[in-house]
Amino acid sequence: MGFQDLNINKQILMALEEAGFENPTPIQEEVFSVSRSGKDLIGIAQTGTGKTLAYLIPMLMKLHYAQGLVPRALVVVPTRELVVQVCESVELLTEYMDIRCVGVYGGTNIRTQQDKVFEGVDLLVATPGRFMDIYYNGIIRTKMIKTVVVDEADRLMDLGFLPQLKGIFEVLPEKHQTMLFSATFSEAVESLSRDFLKEPVRVEVARQATPVEHVEQFRYDVPNITTKINLLKVLLADKERYKKVMIFTETKKNADRIVERLADHWKGELSVIHSNKAQNTRLNALRAFKEGEARILVASDVAARGIDVQDVTHVINFDIPSLAEEYVHRIGRTARAGKEGVAISFVSEIEEDRFTDIERLINQSVEVLDLPEKLEISQLLLEEEQVQTSNIVYQQGRQQGGGAFHQKKAKNSYTAEDNRRNVMRKRNAKKKKK
Known part of the structure; x- marks a missing residue:
């Protein structure tokens, strides 16, 4: 299946072709129809499978063009590097579209980011803490947000962002679509999905914690x-x-x-x-x-x-x-x-x-x-x-x-010969198990 078979709009197809993308990955193919339906979604896929484009393509089609001053879509990610990467992907996909994307994250001047949000934004990409900081400063208005993505949910849980995520969901409109993506479906992620998603469709394209095949x-x-x-x-x-x-x-x-x-x-x-x-x-x-x-x-x-x-x-x-x-x-x-x-x-x-x-x-x-x-x-x-x-x-x-x-003797007696013996011991143990 090619991207053209997914009924993607012409502007995004042109951008994908120009960037060298020909065929959707399994997660992109599976997510597209669910996302377009407006249902909540849980996407489980290992790293490197194309989760970012999986949620961005249908989201950008829904936004269609720049409109108003307040955000209509929100992507929450755990790190500033991911904010930058998602914004780069948006820039790639909107080569022939008029969509305003702003990324906000900690560790840099908050006033500069607030000014960009205030000037007008369609898609906001944020780390949880910086989102709440700008929200409490009265800059982010959430009443028009209809699509929310929580990306790298397991990492967000590992880093202790649950309180900030709860704060974000409390200020969102009652009616919105939530898509949650994660490489693993841990107990913490499952609990998060129960609290904030309504009858989600689960899409899983790889067994949990499966190493990359190649x-x-x-x-x-x-x-x-x-x-x-x-x-x-x-x-x-x-x-x-x-x-x-x-x-x-x-x-x-x-x-x-x-x-x-x-x-x-x-x-x-x-x-x-x-x-x-x-x-x-x-x-x-x-x-x-x-x-x-x-x-x-x-x-x-x-x-x-x-x-x-x-x-x-x-x-x-x-x-x-x-x-x-x-x-x-x-x-x-x-x-x-x-x-x-x-x-x-x-x-x-x-x-x-x-x-x-x-x-x-x-x-x-x-x-x-x-x-x-x-x-x-x-x-x-x-x-x-x-x-x-x-x-x-x-x-x-x-x-x-x-x-x-x-x-004390055991602590200081490690030698190169000990290392060689340890290697042989472990190999022999593994052979016995096999």
């Missing part, structure tokens, strides 16, 4: 953060293979640490985004990566959702996410639009339980690769690793009746 997944067993950085240096030196790489960390500290340690080798090829970076810095870093000026993008999990960058060859999980679902969202940054990609995870002994949860979630074992021969394995534990290791050893000592001397 992603090859591998892991290295690495003893500590310093060795992980050494491993990055070895892998990224192969520029022919690692052409466009996203490196994910769970902490801002590790993201900065990676950039600092790699800057001597590839300073001009590095970008970094996380919540402590200024908004312009983050957007410039993302732009440089999208346009190929930067080969390597280092990101905390704030960037794991929704960022649509084409032709990412590798995703590297520098550290393992505490929520197994985040792994799926991370690796969804590669192998987009049917292309192939590679996901590599660096797993320390501290993170072994987390990775076991991931393998249980995706229902498969991830192949363990041998560490490169020229890799320098460090025995240095950074302060945060010492705390984590001490906690693990302490728990083991309590279970086994070991004293403080044995705990």
Whole structure:
């Protein structure tokens, strides 16, 4: 089926053709008729499946042209990066339409955003907190909003935005269409849908937490953060293979640490985004990566959702996410639009339980690769690793009746040979399970 078979208006069809889109994805095809009917909808689809266009195309057809000064449609997303991306998608689709889209998000001048909203807007794209800030300042009027999209609902729940979402729904007109999109259908998302959707139609195009089909997944067993950085240096030196790489960390500290340690080798090829970076810095870093000026993008999990960058060859999980679902969202940054990609995870002994949860979630074992021969394995534990290791050893000592001397010895006795033995032990265990 092509987009022309969905009875999309001529202006949007022209914009899609000009942008190189030929056929709708399954979620776009399934959502279109439900959205046009005006019914509430729950869309469950993994990252990279085209959820943004799935809701934007029918929404823009309903808006049709610029009208009045107050918003008639609202899209709520969890991060400023997603606000920017949705607005970019609107700009692409409305090349031949007169639709005013304004994006509002925290971390930047609220007065400038309020002025844009006051001048007139048809489609408002917002993070929950900034929406409520501008609403309480008397700038946003909601009486004409007839279509509401809550995108990345699971992420919104994870980030604690439920109070703000409740506030938004309380000020919306009673009669409106709500479309909720999520990569997973957690208990929190289900509760949200029960509270704010009326007899929704559920569209699900992929099993929950299904990894991207064309992603090859591998892991290295690495003893500590310093060795992980050494491993990055070895892998990224192969520029022919690692052409466009996203490196994910769970902490801002590790993201900065990676950039600092790699800057001597590839300073001009590095970008970094996380919540402590200024908004312009983050957007410039993302732009440089999208346009190929930067080969390597280092990101905390704030960037794991929704960022649509084409032709990412590798995703590297520098550290393992505490929520197994985040792994799926991370690796969804590669192998987009049917292309192939590679996901590599660096797993320390501290993170072994987390990775076991991931393998249980995706229902498969991830192949363990041998560490490169020229890799320098460090025995240095950074302060945060010492705390984590001490906690693990302490728990083991309590279970086994070991004293403080044995705990200290266990903490400091990790060697390269221990790492090799651990790798072999885990492989043999997996073979036995099979």
